[in-house]
Amino acid sequence: MIEGGNITKITHFILLGFSDFPRIIVVLLWNLSLLILIRMDSHLHTPMYFFLSNLSFIDICYVTSTAPKMLYDFFQERKMITYVGCVVQYFVFSTMGLSESCLMTAMAYDRYAAICNPLLYSSVMSPALCGRMVLGSYLAGLSGSMSQLCAMLQLHFCGPNVINHFFCDMPQLLVLSCTDTFSVQLLTVILAITFGIINGLVIMISYVYIVISVMKITIASGRSKAFNTCASHLTAVTLFYTSSIFVYLSSTSGGSSSFDRFASVFYTVVIPMLNPLIYSLRNKEIKDALKRLRKK
Structure with missing residues (x-):
């Protein structure tokens, strides 16, 4: 801490830590394996798996934004992070989270x-459009995170510096700030509406049309195949948005620290670990790709 006049500025924070490294390693290995499999097998070079490979990449970045620091802290008696490190960590974490919302x-x-x-799928979902959609997801997440970064840099910390969490998250930083946080909270609400509610509505509308189209299919096997095609994505979306809503509501209503940490572990570690399984367990194309890889 650096003292100047009557103001004490915080230059570092103390993290309470988290040490579930086996699960973190599993997250990285599973997502990396799925990413490599999609890249290696030409049969998986379709729009669906192009998006899925980018989802795996985002989940890897999501976890590595917090995992290296947690691994280092595991061997330290005092789990400290500098102010700059805290800002960078949250910036990367926020960018990946917002990008994942758009990618969903x-x-x-x-x-x-x-x-x-x-009949028009191949022409509608062209490689150029898929590339623009993925790039747009990253740029949207980056712009949203940049706005949060600018707001975060306006905060001053002069009191307690203990973060009751295993990484630097905005709700915990707002509690420690000794300046007015109204503008940051307002920005958080705007981003929640933009990336959460609007994206959620688009997804819901898409699935309303999907259900209507599926119900028009007279052949039971065709209807079952269509539902199975969407089941994985719908499951991943439900987990992602449900956990995000819980974290957002707990942070705005002054939820308990234990609940905050549990919810954060769920969407930072558990969901990235489940995504590869969700998209692979009942996916015949992934299983066939694994068989071809074994033969090679």
């Missing part, structure tokens, strides 16, 4: 195009 929306549109317009 792009994947919902892909499923809508595949089921509602199957």
Whole structure:
């Protein structure tokens, strides 16, 4: 801490820590394996798996934004992080989280195009459009995170510096700030509406049209195949948005620290670990790709 006049500025924070490294390693290995498999097998070079490979990449970045620091802290008696390190960590974490929200929306549109317009799917979901949708997801997440970064840099910390968490998250930083946080909280609400509610509505509307189209299929096997095509994505979306809503509501209503940490572990570690399983367990194309890889 650096003292100047009557103001004490915080230059570092103390983290309470988290040490579930086996699960973190599993997250990295599973997502990396799925990413490599999609890249290596030409049969998986389709829009759906292009989006899925980017989802795996985001989940890897999501976990590595916090994992290296947690690994280092595991061997330290005092788990400290500098102010700059805290800002960088949250910036990367926020960028990946917001990008994933947009990517989930792009994947919902892909499923809508595949089921509602199957004859035009190849022409509608062209490689150029898929590339622009993924790039747009990253740019949207980056712009949202940049706005949070600018607001975060306006905060001053002069009191307690203990973060009751295992990484630097905005709700915990707002509690420690000794300046007015209204503008930051307002920005958080705006981003929650933009990336959460709007993206969520687009996904819901897409699935309304998907359900209507599926119900028009007279053959039971065709209807079952169509539902199975969307089940993985719908499950991943439900887990992602449910955990995000819980974290957001607990942070705005002054939820307990134990609940905050539990919810954060769920969406920072558990969901990235589940995503590869969700998309692979009942996926015949992934299983066939694994068989071809074993033969090679």
